[in-house]
Amino acid sequence: MSNTDLDWWRGAVIYQIYPRSFMDANNDGIGDLAGITQKLPYIASLGVDAIWLSPFFTSPMKDFGYDVSDYCDVDPIFGTLDDFDALIGTAHELGIKVIIDQVLNHTSDQHPWFKDSRSSRDSEKSDWYIWQDAKPDGTVPNNWLSVFGGPAWHWDSRRRQYYLHNFLDSQPDLNFHNEEVVNALLDAVKFWLDRGVDGFRLDTANYFYHDLELRDNPPKQEIVEGSIGVSLDNPYGYQLHLYDKSRPENIPFLQRLRSLLDQYPGTTTVGEVGCDFSLKTMSEYTQGNDKLHMCYSFDLLTHDNTMTHIHNTMTTIEEGLGTGWPCWSMSNHDVERVASRWNHGTANPAKSKVYMAMLLSLRGSVCLYQGEELGLPEAELEFEQLVDPFGINFWPEFKGRDGCRTPFPWENTDTAGFSENPSPWLPVADSHKPLSVSEQEGDRHSVLHAYRDFLHVRKHHSALISGDIEFLYTDAEVLVFTRKDENEYLLIGVNVGDQDHIVPIADHQVQDIILPEGFLSTRFENGRLPLPPNSIYLGAIQP
Structure with missing residues (x-):
């Protein structure tokens, strides 16, 4: 394999798929791996280099797959390991690399590891999670907050202790200070490498380690609305998160992870970094060719769409990046769709095209979220239609993530060609149906054709890639x-x-x-x- 092949990820365009919403092959109303495989020729026609699959692992789905109960199996709603192997094979035949999510910071509270850990303070895995006694007055150990609202500590009556959860209380954080935990997670990564994956997107890549002294986070001196992708309806945005994430111990773990991937030439990693100093963290995590291959941040996932902001973000990372490599994204499964976020709430095909061309011309790799190539606006849902716990907790000031996760529109029909089931897990947005693939394929001036055309232009200009x-x-x-x-x-x-x-x-x-x-x-x-x-x-x- 040549050095060019090994470095395919530099300047690569990665298409993110949210499996629940992409294509339902068995008509149960939920997208699945077989549905993704069925639609891989469409993805290949776009001219992207790789796909990134959001979690499809065994899970009770409290956070729709980001609460893993088995790192080494496929949840039955998505199919089987054989379905995954078929997806890998078809993708590779079409020249598409496959990147999968790895949710290493936390598991589901239904994971066997946590069930063992909470059973007793003397259990085999008693310290695989972050347990702490209450303060003398029974209150939580420190002031750390959960991204999903409220304290980051949950009382467990069996152990009579609190456990740490940076997200839902059903997502307990793993204790990375325990070497056995690190080894078990690296074994899970190796499991998928041996199945032929080409890389990993690391969820919350700067959250893995916590401060062993459990020091309180200080308040922010200046609070900027939306600066880290969390609105100020949520108290999480009022703290400077010095001690609950982005700890220096993260670096040696990322080096161990990179050492494992280096045994599988041509594989890659892209880390999600969300913090108050994300560009600095991106630089630290990607410099030196011994940690992550690339990172992306929340800096282009805000409502600030000015070219001044784009310029400042790019120059800041360029000045500090050194040998590191960035990855940029305007949308993903956690934020309002860019067609609405940057177009004052309504779809504007002309602006969707120019934002796309800008993103694909910047230095770095690029993640495109499914439906971005159609210029889809955010789906408007009623409270009764929500399933996202984040949205339910913070309604109506924050409407959650369901609006960017609705079924992908393949056709201008009632269920948009996503499924024959009349009641999919989220409703099909009426505003998406006229923007479906079948409608845009017939319009030479559509956003879909513009994406496809510019992606192919980009492949013929090496300067745009590297x-x-x-x-x-x-x-x-x-x-x-x-x-x-x-x-x-x-x-x-x-x-x-x-x-x-x-x-x-x-x-x-x-x-x-x-x-x-x-x-x-x-x-x-x-x-x-x-x-x-x-x-x-x-x-x-x-x-």
């Missing part, structure tokens, strides 16, 4: 930058606003690269780059 980046101009609506490698030198201009802009580009001779039909593009004119509203420019700078 070249260096330099920013030439930015304001709230316009971003102009270059990408350069040993083969080519490209000029990229983006205008996400509704007004014309003209940007002077001195000292460069530029040859226009004509973009496919369906994009609003422009032409370079005598040292000036005119950028109409919602337009993208791509040109080759001449030597």
